[in-house]
Amino acid sequence: MNAIISAADLRAGTAVREPVLLDVRYRMGGPPGRPQYEAGHLPGARYVDLESELAGPPGAGGRHPLPPLEVFTTAMRRAGVYDGGRPVVVYDGGQGWAAARAWWMLRWAGHPDVRVLDGGFAAWDGPLETGALPPADGDFTPRPGALPVLTADQAAELARTGLLIDARAAERYRGETEPIDPVAGHIPGAVNAPTTENVAPDGTFLPAERLTARFAELGATKAPEVGVYCGSGVSAAHELLALHIAGVPAALYVGSWSEWTRDPSRPVATGPTP
Template sequence: MHTLITPADLAALLVVGPAPRILDVRWKLGGPPGRTEFRRGHLPGAVYVDLDTELAGHGEPTDGRHPLPAPDDLQAAARGWGLNDGDTVVVYDDLGNMSSARAWWLLRNAGVRDVRLLDGGLGAWRADGLPVVEGEEPVTPGSVTLGFGALPTLDADAAAALAQDGVLLDARAAERYRGDSEPIDPRAGHIPGAVNAPTGGNLDADGRFLPAAELRARFEALGVRAWPGADAAAGRVGELASAGAPASPVGTTSGAADGDETEAGPDASGGAAAVPDAGFDVGVYCGSGVTAAHEAVALTLAGFAPALYPGSWSQWSNMPDRPVATGDAPGH
Protein backbone atom coordinates (compact mmCIF):
# COMPACT_ATOMS: atom_id res chain seq x y z
CA MET A 1 0.00 0.00 0.00
CA HIS A 2 1.45 3.37 -1.01
CA THR A 3 1.74 6.10 1.62
CA LEU A 4 3.07 8.92 -0.59
CA ILE A 5 2.39 10.14 -4.12
CA THR A 6 4.54 12.57 -6.11
CA PRO A 7 3.08 15.61 -7.88
CA ALA A 8 3.95 14.08 -11.26
CA ASP A 9 2.21 10.81 -10.45
CA LEU A 10 -0.87 12.60 -9.14
CA ALA A 11 -1.03 14.82 -12.22
CA ALA A 12 -0.86 11.73 -14.44
CA LEU A 13 -3.59 10.03 -12.41
CA LEU A 14 -5.85 13.04 -12.88
CA VAL A 15 -5.44 12.68 -16.65
CA VAL A 16 -5.80 8.92 -17.09
CA GLY A 17 -8.20 8.30 -14.18
CA PRO A 18 -9.85 7.17 -12.16
CA ALA A 19 -9.33 10.51 -10.41
CA PRO A 20 -8.71 10.28 -6.67
CA ARG A 21 -10.62 12.31 -4.11
CA ILE A 22 -8.22 15.15 -3.20
CA LEU A 23 -8.47 16.75 0.23
CA ASP A 24 -6.87 20.11 1.05
CA VAL A 25 -6.14 20.16 4.79
CA ARG A 26 -4.37 23.49 5.19
CA TRP A 27 -4.27 24.55 8.83
CA LYS A 28 -1.85 26.42 11.07
CA LEU A 29 -2.05 26.89 14.82
CA GLY A 30 -2.90 30.58 15.19
CA GLY A 31 -2.55 31.11 11.44
CA PRO A 32 -4.94 32.42 8.78
CA PRO A 33 -8.06 30.35 8.04
CA GLY A 34 -7.19 27.48 5.75
CA ARG A 35 -10.38 27.85 3.73
CA THR A 36 -9.36 31.40 2.76
CA GLU A 37 -6.05 30.11 1.43
CA PHE A 38 -7.88 27.27 -0.32
CA ARG A 39 -10.10 29.69 -2.22
CA ARG A 40 -7.05 31.62 -3.38
CA GLY A 41 -5.61 28.56 -5.05
CA HIS A 42 -5.83 24.77 -4.73
CA LEU A 43 -5.31 21.56 -6.70
CA PRO A 44 -7.92 20.88 -9.39
CA GLY A 45 -10.79 18.89 -7.93
CA ALA A 46 -9.68 19.37 -4.32
CA VAL A 47 -12.17 19.70 -1.47
CA TYR A 48 -11.34 21.75 1.61
CA VAL A 49 -11.28 19.91 4.95
CA ASP A 50 -11.47 21.90 8.18
CA LEU A 51 -9.17 20.29 10.73
CA ASP A 52 -10.72 21.99 13.77
CA THR A 53 -14.33 21.12 12.96
CA GLU A 54 -14.12 17.97 10.83
CA LEU A 55 -10.96 16.16 11.97
CA ALA A 56 -11.40 16.70 15.70
CA GLY A 57 -14.01 16.29 18.37
CA HIS A 58 -14.72 18.80 21.12
CA GLY A 59 -14.87 18.20 24.84
CA GLU A 60 -13.28 19.17 28.13
CA PRO A 61 -9.70 20.45 28.45
CA THR A 62 -8.79 17.05 29.85
CA ASP A 63 -9.75 15.54 26.49
CA GLY A 64 -7.07 17.60 24.73
CA ARG A 65 -7.44 20.34 22.13
CA HIS A 66 -8.07 18.00 19.20
CA PRO A 67 -9.60 14.75 20.47
CA LEU A 68 -10.49 12.19 17.84
CA PRO A 69 -13.84 12.88 16.18
CA ALA A 70 -16.71 10.53 16.90
CA PRO A 71 -16.92 7.84 14.20
CA ASP A 72 -20.36 8.99 13.04
CA ASP A 73 -19.16 12.59 12.79
CA LEU A 74 -16.12 11.61 10.74
CA GLN A 75 -18.27 9.51 8.43
CA ALA A 76 -20.69 12.41 7.91
CA ALA A 77 -17.78 14.73 7.15
CA ALA A 78 -16.21 12.25 4.72
CA ARG A 79 -19.50 11.89 2.86
CA GLY A 80 -19.62 15.67 2.67
CA TRP A 81 -16.21 15.60 0.96
CA GLY A 82 -17.72 13.32 -1.68
CA LEU A 83 -15.93 10.19 -0.49
CA ASN A 84 -17.26 6.81 -1.62
CA ASP A 85 -16.23 3.26 -0.77
CA GLY A 86 -13.20 2.20 -2.78
CA ASP A 87 -11.98 5.72 -3.54
CA THR A 88 -8.29 6.53 -3.59
CA VAL A 89 -7.73 9.58 -1.40
CA VAL A 90 -4.86 12.08 -1.67
CA VAL A 91 -4.34 14.60 1.12
CA TYR A 92 -2.10 17.66 1.15
CA ASP A 93 -1.39 21.00 2.81
CA ASP A 94 1.18 23.77 2.45
CA LEU A 95 3.41 22.92 5.41
CA GLY A 96 5.16 19.63 4.71
CA ASN A 97 2.01 17.57 5.36
CA MET A 98 2.05 18.56 9.03
CA SER A 99 -1.74 18.93 9.12
CA SER A 100 -2.81 16.65 6.26
CA ALA A 101 -1.16 13.74 8.07
CA ARG A 102 -4.02 13.99 10.56
CA ALA A 103 -6.49 13.23 7.76
CA TRP A 104 -4.26 10.38 6.55
CA TRP A 105 -4.18 8.83 10.02
CA LEU A 106 -7.91 9.24 10.68
CA LEU A 107 -8.95 7.76 7.35
CA ARG A 108 -6.55 4.84 7.67
CA ASN A 109 -7.83 4.29 11.19
CA ALA A 110 -11.35 4.32 9.75
CA GLY A 111 -10.57 1.60 7.22
CA VAL A 112 -10.10 3.60 4.02
CA ARG A 113 -8.04 1.37 1.79
CA ASP A 114 -5.85 3.79 -0.16
CA VAL A 115 -4.87 7.12 1.42
CA ARG A 116 -1.74 8.93 0.22
CA LEU A 117 0.01 12.15 1.13
CA LEU A 118 1.15 14.45 -1.68
CA ASP A 119 4.88 14.44 -0.99
CA GLY A 120 6.05 18.02 -0.64
CA GLY A 121 2.47 19.29 -0.55
CA LEU A 122 1.21 22.32 -2.41
CA GLY A 123 4.71 23.78 -2.66
CA ALA A 124 6.00 20.77 -4.60
CA TRP A 125 2.93 20.86 -6.88
CA ARG A 126 3.55 24.52 -7.70
CA ALA A 127 7.30 23.98 -8.08
CA ASP A 128 6.58 21.40 -10.79
CA GLY A 129 4.56 24.00 -12.70
CA LEU A 130 1.27 22.18 -12.19
CA PRO A 131 -2.02 24.09 -12.26
CA VAL A 132 -4.03 25.45 -9.35
CA VAL A 133 -7.58 26.77 -9.46
CA GLU A 134 -9.37 29.44 -7.44
CA GLY A 135 -12.73 29.50 -5.71
CA GLU A 136 -14.73 26.62 -4.28
CA GLU A 137 -16.96 24.27 -6.24
CA PRO A 138 -20.01 22.43 -4.85
CA VAL A 139 -19.40 18.80 -3.91
CA THR A 140 -21.65 15.86 -4.69
CA PRO A 141 -22.03 13.97 -1.39
CA GLY A 142 -20.59 10.49 -1.17
CA SER A 143 -21.78 7.36 0.60
CA VAL A 144 -18.62 5.96 2.19
CA THR A 145 -19.01 3.67 5.19
CA LEU A 146 -16.23 4.09 7.73
CA GLY A 147 -15.04 1.85 10.52
CA PHE A 148 -13.00 2.83 13.55
CA GLY A 149 -9.99 1.55 15.48
CA ALA A 150 -7.77 -0.06 12.84
CA LEU A 151 -4.61 1.67 14.13
CA PRO A 152 -3.05 1.54 17.61
CA THR A 153 -3.73 4.38 20.06
CA LEU A 154 -2.63 5.22 23.59
CA ASP A 155 -4.40 6.85 26.49
CA ALA A 156 -2.53 8.83 29.17
CA ASP A 157 -1.85 5.78 31.35
CA ALA A 158 -0.48 3.77 28.44
CA ALA A 159 1.65 6.73 27.29
CA ALA A 160 3.10 7.10 30.79
CA ALA A 161 3.96 3.40 30.96
CA LEU A 162 5.46 3.34 27.48
CA ALA A 163 7.69 6.33 28.27
CA GLN A 164 9.21 4.32 31.11
CA ASP A 165 9.36 0.85 29.60
CA GLY A 166 9.53 1.44 25.85
CA VAL A 167 9.95 4.44 23.55
CA LEU A 168 7.55 7.38 23.49
CA LEU A 169 8.45 10.13 21.02
CA ASP A 170 7.53 13.79 21.56
CA ALA A 171 7.13 15.34 18.10
CA ARG A 172 7.06 18.98 19.25
CA ALA A 173 9.80 21.56 18.75
CA ALA A 174 12.74 21.26 21.12
CA GLU A 175 11.93 24.45 23.05
CA ARG A 176 8.47 23.15 23.92
CA TYR A 177 9.85 19.73 24.85
CA ARG A 178 12.41 21.35 27.16
CA GLY A 179 9.78 23.60 28.69
CA ASP A 180 11.51 26.82 27.60
CA SER A 181 8.24 28.04 26.09
CA GLU A 182 4.63 26.92 25.98
CA PRO A 183 2.40 29.09 23.80
CA ILE A 184 -0.97 27.46 24.40
CA ASP A 185 -1.10 24.66 26.99
CA PRO A 186 -1.24 25.23 30.79
CA ARG A 187 2.09 23.61 31.71
CA ALA A 188 5.46 23.52 29.97
CA GLY A 189 7.70 20.48 29.55
CA HIS A 190 7.19 16.88 28.47
CA ILE A 191 5.97 13.48 29.62
CA PRO A 192 8.69 11.99 31.85
CA GLY A 193 10.70 9.48 29.85
CA ALA A 194 9.63 10.76 26.43
CA VAL A 195 12.31 11.36 23.80
CA ASN A 196 12.24 14.48 21.63
CA ALA A 197 11.91 13.90 17.86
CA PRO A 198 10.67 17.13 16.22
CA THR A 199 8.67 16.49 13.08
CA GLY A 200 10.85 18.84 11.03
CA GLY A 201 13.53 16.15 11.14
CA ASN A 202 11.34 13.91 8.98
CA LEU A 203 11.63 16.20 5.94
CA ASP A 204 14.26 17.41 3.51
CA ALA A 205 14.86 21.07 2.64
CA ASP A 206 12.02 20.97 0.09
CA GLY A 207 9.43 19.66 2.54
CA ARG A 208 9.47 16.10 1.21
CA PHE A 209 9.81 13.07 3.45
CA LEU A 210 13.34 11.72 3.79
CA PRO A 211 14.08 8.35 2.17
CA ALA A 212 12.93 5.38 4.23
CA ALA A 213 16.49 4.33 5.12
CA GLU A 214 17.29 7.78 6.49
CA LEU A 215 14.08 7.88 8.50
CA ARG A 216 14.81 4.45 9.92
CA ALA A 217 18.33 5.52 10.92
CA ARG A 218 16.91 8.64 12.57
CA PHE A 219 14.43 6.71 14.69
CA GLU A 220 16.83 3.90 15.52
CA ALA A 221 19.24 6.53 16.87
CA LEU A 222 16.43 7.59 19.21
CA GLY A 223 16.01 4.03 20.48
CA VAL A 224 13.14 2.81 18.31
CA ARG A 225 13.29 -0.89 17.48
CA ALA A 226 11.02 -3.21 15.54
CA TRP A 227 9.88 -5.87 17.99
CA PRO A 228 8.97 -9.41 16.90
CA GLY A 229 5.35 -9.40 15.86
CA ALA A 230 5.21 -5.62 15.71
CA ASP A 231 7.86 -5.72 12.97
CA ALA A 232 5.43 -7.63 10.78
CA ALA A 233 2.71 -5.28 11.97
CA ALA A 234 4.48 -2.32 10.37
CA GLY A 235 3.77 -3.86 7.01
CA ARG A 236 0.28 -4.96 8.02
CA VAL A 237 -1.10 -1.71 9.40
CA GLY A 238 -2.30 -0.82 5.91
CA GLU A 239 -3.92 -4.23 5.51
CA LEU A 240 -5.78 -3.81 8.77
CA ALA A 241 -6.85 -0.30 7.85
CA SER A 242 -8.05 -1.38 4.43
CA ALA A 243 -10.08 -4.15 6.01
CA GLY A 244 -11.52 -1.71 8.55
CA ALA A 245 -10.45 -4.13 11.27
CA PRO A 246 -11.67 -2.88 14.64
CA ALA A 247 -9.21 -3.08 17.51
CA SER A 248 -10.06 -3.50 21.15
CA PRO A 249 -8.41 -0.72 23.14
CA VAL A 250 -5.95 -1.28 25.93
CA GLY A 251 -6.84 1.50 28.23
CA THR A 252 -7.41 3.04 24.88
CA THR A 253 -4.36 1.30 23.44
CA SER A 254 -5.36 -0.74 20.45
CA GLY A 255 -3.87 -4.08 19.54
CA ALA A 256 -4.78 -3.62 15.90
CA ALA A 257 -1.24 -3.73 14.63
CA ASP A 258 -1.03 -7.48 14.90
CA GLY A 259 -4.74 -8.11 14.48
CA ASP A 260 -5.17 -9.52 17.98
CA GLU A 261 -6.65 -8.11 21.16
CA THR A 262 -3.54 -7.68 23.30
CA GLU A 263 -2.92 -6.10 26.65
CA ALA A 264 -0.46 -3.23 26.85
CA GLY A 265 -1.63 -1.97 30.21
CA PRO A 266 -0.46 -3.08 33.65
CA ASP A 267 0.28 -6.77 34.01
CA ALA A 268 -0.73 -9.01 36.89
CA SER A 269 2.30 -7.92 38.93
CA GLY A 270 1.36 -4.25 38.61
CA GLY A 271 4.13 -3.38 36.18
CA ALA A 272 3.81 -2.27 32.58
CA ALA A 273 3.44 -4.96 29.96
CA ALA A 274 6.50 -5.58 27.80
CA VAL A 275 6.52 -3.55 24.60
CA PRO A 276 6.99 -6.64 22.37
CA ASP A 277 3.54 -7.81 23.47
CA ALA A 278 1.86 -4.50 22.70
CA GLY A 279 1.49 -4.95 18.93
CA PHE A 280 3.41 -1.76 18.11
CA ASP A 281 7.00 -0.53 18.29
CA VAL A 282 6.78 3.03 19.53
CA GLY A 283 4.34 5.67 20.74
CA VAL A 284 4.07 9.26 19.48
CA TYR A 285 2.52 12.46 20.79
CA CYS A 286 2.71 16.21 20.14
CA GLY A 287 0.68 19.18 21.35
CA SER A 288 -2.77 17.93 20.42
CA GLY A 289 -2.42 14.84 18.22
CA VAL A 290 -1.99 16.68 14.90
CA THR A 291 1.73 16.70 14.11
CA ALA A 292 2.09 13.40 15.97
CA ALA A 293 0.26 11.91 12.99
CA HIS A 294 3.10 13.25 10.82
CA GLU A 295 5.54 11.36 13.03
CA ALA A 296 3.36 8.28 12.62
CA VAL A 297 3.62 8.63 8.84
CA ALA A 298 7.41 8.90 9.02
CA LEU A 299 7.64 5.88 11.32
CA THR A 300 5.43 3.90 8.96
CA LEU A 301 7.64 4.84 6.01
CA ALA A 302 10.63 3.69 8.07
CA GLY A 303 9.04 0.28 8.62
CA PHE A 304 7.91 0.70 12.22
CA ALA A 305 4.44 0.24 13.72
CA PRO A 306 3.56 3.40 15.70
CA ALA A 307 0.80 4.01 18.23
CA LEU A 308 -0.68 7.52 18.49
CA TYR A 309 -1.50 9.27 21.77
CA PRO A 310 -4.37 11.49 20.53
CA GLY A 311 -4.74 13.54 23.72
CA SER A 312 -1.04 14.44 23.63
CA TRP A 313 0.43 17.29 25.67
CA SER A 314 -2.78 19.35 25.66
CA GLN A 315 -4.48 16.55 27.59
CA TRP A 316 -1.54 15.61 29.79
CA SER A 317 -0.81 19.19 30.88
CA ASN A 318 -4.45 19.69 31.87
CA MET A 319 -4.24 16.80 34.33
CA PRO A 320 -2.74 18.23 37.56
CA ASP A 321 -1.78 14.80 38.88
CA ARG A 322 0.41 14.02 35.85
CA PRO A 323 4.13 14.67 36.38
CA VAL A 324 6.08 16.95 34.05
CA ALA A 325 9.75 16.79 33.08
CA THR A 326 11.78 19.71 31.73
CA GLY A 327 15.15 20.10 30.04
CA ASP A 328 16.85 18.15 27.28
CA ALA A 329 16.87 14.79 29.10
CA PRO A 330 13.84 12.47 29.06
CA GLY A 331 13.72 12.66 32.86
CA HIS A 332 12.38 9.26 33.83
Protein backbone atom coordinates in the same frame (compact mmCIF):
# COMPACT_ATOMS: atom_id res chain seq x y z
CA MET B 1 1.37 0.57 0.73
CA ASN B 2 3.11 3.84 -0.06
CA ALA B 3 1.67 6.62 2.09
CA ILE B 4 3.09 9.57 0.16
CA ILE B 5 2.93 10.63 -3.47
CA SER B 6 5.03 13.16 -5.34
CA ALA B 7 3.47 16.04 -7.23
CA ALA B 8 4.93 14.64 -10.46
CA ASP B 9 3.36 11.22 -9.92
CA LEU B 10 0.01 12.73 -8.96
CA ARG B 11 -0.03 14.92 -12.05
CA ALA B 12 1.00 12.01 -14.31
CA GLY B 13 -1.81 9.85 -12.94
CA THR B 14 0.31 6.72 -12.91
CA ALA B 15 0.69 6.02 -9.19
CA VAL B 16 -3.01 6.50 -8.40
CA ARG B 17 -5.94 6.74 -10.79
CA GLU B 18 -8.87 9.10 -10.24
CA PRO B 19 -8.08 9.85 -6.60
CA VAL B 20 -10.35 11.77 -4.30
CA LEU B 21 -8.47 14.97 -3.46
CA LEU B 22 -8.79 16.62 -0.05
CA ASP B 23 -7.43 20.10 0.66
CA VAL B 24 -6.77 20.41 4.40
CA ARG B 25 -4.72 23.60 4.49
CA TYR B 26 -4.47 24.81 8.07
CA ARG B 27 -2.15 26.87 10.20
CA MET B 28 -2.31 26.76 13.98
CA GLY B 29 -3.30 30.21 15.18
CA GLY B 30 -3.40 31.47 11.60
CA PRO B 31 -6.19 32.45 9.23
CA PRO B 32 -8.73 29.81 8.17
CA GLY B 33 -7.72 27.65 5.24
CA ARG B 34 -10.96 27.89 3.27
CA PRO B 35 -10.18 31.30 1.69
CA GLN B 36 -6.85 29.89 0.49
CA TYR B 37 -8.69 26.91 -0.95
CA GLU B 38 -11.21 29.07 -2.79
CA ALA B 39 -8.42 31.25 -4.16
CA GLY B 40 -6.78 28.24 -5.78
CA HIS B 41 -6.72 24.48 -5.28
CA LEU B 42 -5.86 21.29 -7.11
CA PRO B 43 -8.54 20.51 -9.72
CA GLY B 44 -11.31 18.46 -8.18
CA ALA B 45 -10.18 18.92 -4.57
CA ARG B 46 -12.68 19.63 -1.82
CA TYR B 47 -11.87 21.43 1.40
CA VAL B 48 -11.87 19.72 4.80
CA ASP B 49 -11.53 21.82 7.94
CA LEU B 50 -9.16 20.44 10.56
CA GLU B 51 -10.62 22.31 13.52
CA SER B 52 -14.27 21.32 12.97
CA GLU B 53 -14.11 18.10 10.90
CA LEU B 54 -10.84 16.37 11.83
CA ALA B 55 -11.05 17.32 15.52
CA GLY B 56 -13.68 17.76 18.16
CA PRO B 57 -14.15 20.77 20.43
CA PRO B 58 -11.29 21.41 22.89
CA GLY B 59 -11.90 20.05 26.34
CA ALA B 60 -10.86 17.33 28.75
CA GLY B 61 -9.46 15.31 25.85
CA GLY B 62 -7.09 18.07 24.77
CA ARG B 63 -7.06 20.80 22.11
CA HIS B 64 -7.67 18.50 19.13
CA PRO B 65 -9.48 15.37 20.31
CA LEU B 66 -11.04 13.04 17.79
CA PRO B 67 -14.24 14.47 16.31
CA PRO B 68 -17.61 12.82 16.87
CA LEU B 69 -17.77 9.95 14.39
CA GLU B 70 -20.90 11.32 12.73
CA VAL B 71 -19.16 14.66 12.09
CA PHE B 72 -16.18 12.94 10.48
CA THR B 73 -18.46 10.68 8.44
CA THR B 74 -20.48 13.61 7.09
CA ALA B 75 -17.31 15.53 6.21
CA MET B 76 -15.75 12.62 4.36
CA ARG B 77 -18.91 11.85 2.39
CA ARG B 78 -19.36 15.52 1.48
CA ALA B 79 -15.74 15.54 0.30
CA GLY B 80 -16.39 12.56 -1.96
CA VAL B 81 -14.71 9.74 -0.04
CA TYR B 82 -16.13 6.35 -0.94
CA ASP B 83 -16.06 2.78 0.28
CA GLY B 84 -14.61 0.33 -2.17
CA GLY B 85 -11.00 1.42 -2.17
CA ARG B 86 -11.00 4.51 -4.41
CA PRO B 87 -7.70 6.17 -3.43
CA VAL B 88 -7.57 9.41 -1.47
CA VAL B 89 -4.81 12.02 -1.71
CA VAL B 90 -4.64 14.71 0.95
CA TYR B 91 -2.55 17.88 0.98
CA ASP B 92 -2.00 20.99 3.06
CA GLY B 93 0.07 24.12 2.59
CA GLY B 94 3.36 22.26 2.82
CA GLN B 95 4.07 21.77 6.53
CA GLY B 96 2.48 18.36 6.36
CA TRP B 97 0.88 18.31 9.81
CA ALA B 98 -2.75 18.77 8.75
CA ALA B 99 -2.42 16.41 5.79
CA ALA B 100 -0.90 13.78 8.06
CA ARG B 101 -3.78 14.17 10.52
CA ALA B 102 -6.27 13.55 7.67
CA TRP B 103 -4.18 10.58 6.47
CA TRP B 104 -4.07 9.09 9.96
CA MET B 105 -7.79 9.59 10.60
CA LEU B 106 -8.83 7.95 7.35
CA ARG B 107 -6.47 5.03 7.94
CA TRP B 108 -7.67 4.75 11.56
CA ALA B 109 -11.22 4.70 10.20
CA GLY B 110 -10.41 1.81 7.89
CA HIS B 111 -9.79 3.40 4.49
CA PRO B 112 -7.28 1.18 2.66
CA ASP B 113 -5.58 3.67 0.33
CA VAL B 114 -4.68 7.16 1.56
CA ARG B 115 -1.63 9.17 0.54
CA VAL B 116 -0.18 12.54 1.43
CA LEU B 117 1.03 14.85 -1.33
CA ASP B 118 4.74 15.13 -0.55
CA GLY B 119 5.57 18.79 -0.02
CA GLY B 120 1.91 19.78 -0.09
CA PHE B 121 0.35 22.57 -2.13
CA ALA B 122 3.73 24.29 -2.36
CA ALA B 123 5.06 21.36 -4.40
CA TRP B 124 2.24 21.40 -6.94
CA ASP B 125 3.12 23.01 -10.28
CA GLY B 126 0.06 21.91 -12.22
CA PRO B 127 -3.21 23.67 -13.03
CA LEU B 128 -5.46 25.12 -10.35
CA GLU B 129 -9.18 25.68 -9.88
CA THR B 130 -10.80 28.52 -7.97
CA GLY B 131 -14.02 28.71 -6.02
CA ALA B 132 -15.62 25.81 -4.18
CA LEU B 133 -17.02 22.59 -5.57
CA PRO B 134 -20.52 21.49 -4.57
CA PRO B 135 -20.77 18.74 -1.95
CA ALA B 136 -20.16 15.24 -3.25
CA ASP B 137 -22.20 12.15 -2.44
CA GLY B 138 -19.58 9.83 -0.99
CA ASP B 139 -20.60 6.74 0.92
CA PHE B 140 -17.60 6.15 3.19
CA THR B 141 -18.49 4.34 6.41
CA PRO B 142 -15.75 4.64 9.06
CA ARG B 143 -14.68 1.50 10.88
CA PRO B 144 -12.63 2.94 13.76
CA GLY B 145 -9.73 1.06 15.25
CA ALA B 146 -7.65 0.14 12.22
CA LEU B 147 -4.73 2.04 13.76
CA PRO B 148 -3.88 2.00 17.49
CA VAL B 149 -4.44 4.88 19.89
CA LEU B 150 -3.19 5.47 23.43
CA THR B 151 -4.87 6.86 26.52
CA ALA B 152 -2.87 9.01 28.94
CA ASP B 153 -2.31 6.01 31.22
CA GLN B 154 -1.20 3.85 28.32
CA ALA B 155 1.21 6.55 27.14
CA ALA B 156 2.73 6.73 30.62
CA GLU B 157 3.11 2.96 30.72
CA LEU B 158 4.64 2.87 27.25
CA ALA B 159 7.25 5.42 28.30
CA ARG B 160 8.41 2.81 30.82
CA THR B 161 8.05 -0.40 28.81
CA GLY B 162 8.56 0.62 25.18
CA LEU B 163 9.32 3.85 23.34
CA LEU B 164 7.24 7.01 23.66
CA ILE B 165 8.26 9.78 21.25
CA ASP B 166 7.55 13.47 21.82
CA ALA B 167 7.29 15.10 18.38
CA ARG B 168 7.39 18.74 19.55
CA ALA B 169 10.23 21.20 19.18
CA ALA B 170 13.19 20.43 21.43
CA GLU B 171 12.82 23.56 23.55
CA ARG B 172 9.22 22.68 24.37
CA TYR B 173 10.19 19.11 25.22
CA ARG B 174 12.96 20.33 27.53
CA GLY B 175 10.54 22.69 29.26
CA GLU B 176 12.43 25.86 28.35
CA THR B 177 9.32 27.41 26.79
CA GLU B 178 5.67 26.54 26.39
CA PRO B 179 3.70 28.98 24.21
CA ILE B 180 0.39 27.09 24.19
CA ASP B 181 -0.22 24.71 27.08
CA PRO B 182 -0.25 25.64 30.78
CA VAL B 183 2.73 23.52 31.86
CA ALA B 184 6.16 23.14 30.24
CA GLY B 185 8.06 19.88 29.98
CA HIS B 186 7.33 16.35 28.79
CA ILE B 187 5.95 12.99 29.86
CA PRO B 188 8.58 11.26 32.02
CA GLY B 189 10.50 8.66 30.03
CA ALA B 190 9.56 10.07 26.60
CA VAL B 191 12.29 10.84 24.08
CA ASN B 192 12.33 13.82 21.73
CA ALA B 193 12.26 13.64 17.92
CA PRO B 194 10.94 16.90 16.42
CA THR B 195 8.86 16.56 13.27
CA THR B 196 10.99 19.21 11.56
CA GLU B 197 13.75 16.62 11.26
CA ASN B 198 11.55 14.30 9.19
CA VAL B 199 11.70 16.53 6.13
CA ALA B 200 14.08 18.26 3.75
CA PRO B 201 14.19 22.08 3.49
CA ASP B 202 11.46 22.00 0.81
CA GLY B 203 9.07 20.15 3.13
CA THR B 204 9.28 16.78 1.38
CA PHE B 205 9.97 13.70 3.49
CA LEU B 206 13.49 12.39 3.82
CA PRO B 207 14.18 9.10 2.02
CA ALA B 208 12.96 6.00 3.81
CA GLU B 209 16.47 4.81 4.63
CA ARG B 210 17.30 8.09 6.38
CA LEU B 211 14.08 8.01 8.37
CA THR B 212 14.74 4.40 9.33
CA ALA B 213 18.22 5.35 10.55
CA ARG B 214 16.82 8.31 12.48
CA PHE B 215 14.26 6.25 14.37
CA ALA B 216 16.66 3.34 14.83
CA GLU B 217 18.95 5.67 16.79
CA LEU B 218 16.04 6.26 19.17
CA GLY B 219 15.47 2.52 19.55
CA ALA B 220 12.22 2.42 17.57
CA THR B 221 13.21 -0.56 15.46
CA LYS B 222 13.87 -2.69 18.56
CA ALA B 223 11.20 -1.41 20.94
CA PRO B 224 8.33 -3.81 21.67
CA GLU B 225 5.87 -0.96 21.05
CA VAL B 226 6.16 2.65 19.90
CA GLY B 227 3.86 5.57 20.64
CA VAL B 228 3.89 9.24 19.67
CA TYR B 229 2.47 12.43 21.11
CA CYS B 230 2.87 16.16 20.51
CA GLY B 231 1.01 19.22 21.74
CA SER B 232 -2.48 18.24 20.62
CA GLY B 233 -2.28 15.20 18.36
CA VAL B 234 -1.70 16.98 15.02
CA SER B 235 2.05 17.12 14.47
CA ALA B 236 2.29 13.67 16.09
CA ALA B 237 0.42 12.34 13.04
CA HIS B 238 3.27 13.67 10.90
CA GLU B 239 5.70 11.68 13.06
CA LEU B 240 3.53 8.59 12.64
CA LEU B 241 3.62 9.08 8.87
CA ALA B 242 7.42 9.32 8.99
CA LEU B 243 7.55 6.16 11.12
CA HIS B 244 5.27 4.43 8.62
CA ILE B 245 7.63 5.36 5.80
CA ALA B 246 10.46 3.95 7.92
CA GLY B 247 8.55 0.70 8.40
CA VAL B 248 7.87 1.19 12.12
CA PRO B 249 4.27 0.75 13.36
CA ALA B 250 3.28 3.16 16.12
CA ALA B 251 0.29 4.31 18.16
CA LEU B 252 -1.00 7.87 18.56
CA TYR B 253 -1.69 9.49 21.91
CA VAL B 254 -4.41 11.74 20.54
CA GLY B 255 -4.84 13.92 23.63
CA SER B 256 -1.09 14.52 23.80
CA TRP B 257 0.46 17.18 26.02
CA SER B 258 -2.69 19.35 25.99
CA GLU B 259 -4.62 16.54 27.68
CA TRP B 260 -1.75 15.39 29.89
CA THR B 261 -1.33 18.79 31.54
CA ARG B 262 -5.04 19.16 32.34
CA ASP B 263 -4.54 16.78 35.25
CA PRO B 264 -2.19 18.35 37.82
CA SER B 265 -1.52 14.93 39.37
CA ARG B 266 0.28 13.72 36.27
CA PRO B 267 4.08 13.96 36.53
CA VAL B 268 6.11 16.32 34.35
CA ALA B 269 9.78 16.00 33.40
CA THR B 270 12.14 18.65 32.07
CA GLY B 271 15.58 18.63 30.50
CA PRO B 272 17.08 16.83 27.49
CA THR B 273 16.32 13.34 26.23
CA PRO B 274 17.89 10.85 28.67
